[in-house]
Every structure is written in structure tokens, then in C-alpha cells.
Amino acid sequence: MAVRRSLIAVAIAFMTLFLVLPLIIVFSEALSAGIGVYFNALIDPNVADAIYLTLVIAAVAVPANLVFGIMASWCIAKFDFVGRNVLITLIDLPFSISPVIAGLLEVLLFGLNGLFGGWLSDHNIQIIFALPGMVLATTFVTFPFVAREIIPLAQEQGNDEEEAAVTLGAGGLQIFFRVSLPKLRWGLFYGVLLCNARAMGEFGAVSVVSGKIFGQTDTLSLAVESLYESYEIQAAFAVASLLAGLALLTLVLKAGLEWRHRDEIHAVRRKRSA
């Protein structure tokens, strides 16, 4: 009993120190000069641009990874082909590689002196230090989130339900939209949530390829850094509070949906473990 209590106490203390306290500090610092100053910091044109840019990047990276993730899980779960294990390993690469390296690789490929740099500048296409590069970097870094979530699910669920759908008269598209996709939907949902949170908060890779042109190629996380470095502490925390808020919103969304569909989730999980 005493052991249990002390273990719980340690866990709570740890959580408070590393998770709750920082959150409180973020919000209290952001609001330290009053709510008016807080909103003024957020409606600053440069910050507004950063918000916009972050949303644009996430709006491209998340759907792209959703589609890639579904395709990859489809290939890996349904077919046995040469290089299947290599593909599974490659999907993890963005997890194991430092985002800064990912950004550097992109500079080496698409930068002015990079592999495709000459061709790109000849055709007046700018990738590095511009939006396309930031989208590419974010997509790369967040690639595993959806795929990792649904590949094991798809593998485990096998092909039985799809075959049943065939005998019940369904065509390819009907099977995909009525059976294959829905049976993965919780995995997809978690994957998309995590992917989105990471896409909006990504720093390292984006930092390398953005060139940090304040007001032009700043995302929210980059804006936090540049504001902090220019001693606008309160504004930096105001922007940080947006990202923290996003994290909280993600959790609330996840918990809320889990609660609303608890019967179905519970049923599916039970079947999985059975």
C-alpha cells in the first residue's frame, strides 16, 4: 500500500514538474502583461503571417501523409513483395534521423548549389527559403505518424473482411470506402491528430530550409524563437501559448471522440485482443 502510494506520488510529481508546470508557465508568462498586450502580440502582422503559414503547411503536409500512409499500409498489408521489409524500415527513417539533418539534406538537394539547384533556378522555381521547402521538410518529418499508426492495424486485420465484401457484391471502390478505410478509421484518426500536432510544431527541419525571414518564412515555432531572441519575451510566450493550446485541443479532441464512440472502440479493441 505504501509502495503504491509513493509510486503514484512520484509519478504525479514527475508529471507536474515536466508537463503541467511548463504549461502553466507558458500561459502565465503570455498573460503576464495583461490580456490586451497578449492579443496585440497575436495580431501583429508578422505573427498573423506565421499563423497563416503554419496552417498552410499543415494543410498540405497532413493530407499528403494521410494519402501516403494509406497507400503504404495497403501495399504492406495486402501484398508480399520484394523490398517490403525495406519499405517498412524506410518509413521509420524520419523518426530516427535528426530533423536538422533532414533539413540539410533538402538544402543539398534543392539549394542553389544543390543537386537540382541549377535546374530549379533556371526555371525560376524556389524551394529552399520558401514555402515549398518548408512543406517538403514538414511532410518528410511527419511522414511516419499516419503510416506507423495504421500499418500494424492493417496487417493484423488481414483481408478477410474485404473478401467477404466481394462475395456480398461490392466493387473495388465500395470495398475501399465501406470496409478497408472504416475499419482503419481509429488508427487513421490518431495518426492524423499526431501528424497535425507535429506538423504545426515542427522546428528543426523547417528552421534549416526556411532561412528565417521574419514575417515571410516564419512558422509559429520559428516565430517563438525569433521573438524570444529579440527579447520580446511576452510576445514569444503569447505565440507559444497558441502551440500549447493546439496541443491541449488535440488531446481534448481525442478524448472527446474516444468517449463518444467508446462502444465501438471498445468492441474493436476487444476483438483485436481476442
Add this chain to the structure above:
Amino acid sequence: MSTEIEIAGIVRRFGPHTVLNDVNLSVRPGELLALLGPSGSGKTTLLRLIAGLDQPDSGTISIDRADALEKKPKERGVGFVFQHYALFRHMTVFENIAFSLRIRKAAKPEVKARVEELLKLIQLETLAGRYPAQLSGGQRQRVALARALASQPRVLLLDEPFGALDAVVRRDLRRWLRQLHEEMNITTLFVTHDQEEAFDLADRVVIMNGGKICQEGTPIEIYRTPANAFVHEFLGESNILPAMVRDGVVHAEAGFLIGAATAPDGKVTAYIRPHHVLPQANPNGAWRILRIAATGAQARVSLGLEGLTIEAAMTADALLESGLTTNAPVDVSFSGGTVFDPDGTRPVRLLAARGAAAVSFPAPLHV
């Protein structure tokens, strides 16, 4: 009008393995047919070919005289119940059953009426809103059946329909399925490796082994006149005795008389069911009773003769009346069986030799 299926010359290979090797089969309208065989005999593959889940390398399948292989699965009018049911886990029982109707864009009231009718049929009206994971094995099985029946298929195919269920549920469902078949009269094929299940349920049984059909017939025909040694062994316990035929008399190589058979002279193998082995108490008998095991209504007696052991089966009542005890000397005679050529073919019925029971122990034959 019920549907007939004609299967001719079907060959299916998976890489180097020939899973089905020249299979020919006619399924009669409205019959309940069992495909019985050990695992790997190709029975499930045959079912999948009929449903269109797989394509044969050669051969033809026609359903009601129309080439089925040209048609897509959905055009074949076939309902399929999978071994592990393959219910849609993200759909309720209602939506599972409604699936094929929704695919066919049936009107909502029509879907509702049909699903409710089927729920009533499978006696699960109260569970329409449950998810498959919240059902028992027997309930899932019935939902799978209702789902397959929803679009009124002409042919119903069931792959090991009772394989994953416990004994009591299995028996109940078997009766229920038999009754259902009698009411609906849909041509039905089911796959099983359990001979009791096949014999209990089917009008006709097809026995498969190694990608070929060994025998087809009514349960009683197959049981009484097995086409080869494999069928005999597969259908239940057999005492297998190497033997010699001489002038229509069958002698075991171990040196005792087995019975009479109209087989040509030469080496044979006699297959005898335990209930055709009749031990009789005789103080001068050459056999010894090694063990007696009574399991409820049935009793089993192990009989030994110079290192050879055979099994006899009788009712527990008959055992009591016979007064047989362990270690007692007995005579053994045989009331039936089948002799095959040593390679397991050319079956001939074994008849009880007249007065065989009186023969105690003839001189060993040297063959």
C-alpha cells in the same frame, strides 16, 4: 426453382503445389452437400473457386448451366460464410446484414424489412445494435449466415461453419442449419473436416483427399462401401490387418481367420471397424483381453494376440452381458469389414465366415 452446379476438370495450382487436380462434381438442385476431407485436401479452394474469390488454372464451373467463371463474384448469386465469419467489425449486426442490400442500393424501407426478417430468422432481433466483438461465437456465426442470405443467393457456401464453436453450440447450430435448409431449399455446399458433422448434416457427402475427389454418395453408402482405404480410415477408427485371400477365405497374416470375401487370391489389407470385432469368452481362446474401458453407453475392449492388438467396440450393456474381464482368454470373430488391395484400392466387402466364431486358432499361415 433451385440451382444446380456443374464442376468439370478443375485444376488449381499454387506454385509447385497442385491443390485441385481434375475435380469433377455435380451439385444437384436444392441439396445440402458436404465437402469432407483432411486439411490441405483442397476443399476450401474449391469453395472459393465457386464463389469467384479465386480462379482455376483450367476447367469449368457452371451455375444453372451458365458459365460462372466468366462472371464476377457479385453476378454469381452466391452467398459465402467464412470460417472465421469475417464480419465487418466497424458495423453493427444490423449494418452487417444490410451490407449487400446497401451495395445494391435497395430502398431504405426495403432494407429495414429484409434485415428485420433475417434477424428474426436467426433469433437475434434484440442484438441488432451490437458490434460483432460483443457477440458470442454462435451468434457471430448466425449473423454471418444472415449476411450471406440477405441478397437471396441461389447458392450458399459455408467454409467450416462450425469449426470455431464448442461442442454444444455446434450441435444446436447444426440442427438449426438443417432446419433452415429444409425451409429455404437453397443449394448449399459446406466444407468440413469432421466426418460426424458431414454425415449428420448432409444429403450427400463428397470426400476429398490430395486435391481429388475420392468418393461421393449418401452418408450410408460411403460408410458401408468406402471406395478406398483412405476413405475407410478417414471415416472412423479402423483395425488394419495385413491378410491373404485363398479360395474366397480371408486369413490374417498373424494366423487367424478373418472372414469371407469374393476377392481374387493374393495379398490384401483388411479394414475392420471396432464394432465389427466380436470377442467371445472361451477358456481355450488364443486372444487375451488387454484392457476394458467403459465410457458411458459405449465400451471399448483391447484384444491382444502375440503382440498384435486390435480394438473392439460394443455397448456397455453388451459388455456386461458377455461377462468379459481383463486378462480373460477369448475367441475373436468379425462380423464385417472391407478388404483392399495392399495399395488401398479395389474394395471388396468382408463377410462373416460361417462358423468362424467356432474356429479358435488355425495353424499360422506362412505367406
